[in-house]
Amino acid sequence: MSFRGLGLGRPNATCGMCAADHAKDTFMELKRKKIYRYLVFRIDEKEREVVVEKTGNPAETYDDFTASLPENDCRYGVYDFDFVTSDNCQKSKIFFIAWSPSLSRIRAKMLYATSKHWLRRELDGIHYEIQATDPTEMDLEVLKEHAH
DSSP states (O other), X not given: OOOOBTTTTOTTOOOSSXXXXXXXXXXXXXXXXXXXXXXXXXXXXXTTEEEEEEEEOTTOOHHHXXXXXXXXXXXXXXXXXXXXXXXXXXXXXXXXXXXXXXXXXXHHHHHHXXXXXXXXXXXXXXXXXXXXXXXGGGOHHHHHHHHO
16 A cells, blocks of 8 residues: 655655655654654655654553664654653653664665655654664663653
């Protein structure tokens, strides 16, 4: 099943790789309904759009999320991070992670880097962005530092 992205087919479309409607809808379900803990997006070069590759249910952990990212290819990830503040309030922050491991192809790195801006614009409600080329750059401690 193919989901056509916004901007495709319009005469003056300026979007390189747009998010498929399904990708945006899935993000809104994570943001508003909390039915996902995380999302992993990939670029479908043939369709010229960003699509959802994997969703994580609310019981899954950050380790489950990071394990779903390929070690030798780029992806975008969104993670809904729950935490408790110093004054004991339950909070949630949504992180956008641009995963571009050093082992990935140069073409993939360039494609993901140039398309990131467009995807971020279409995913309204991201609190923090992390660019990671190595797992240590997106360690859970990094999220904790940004969230507090």
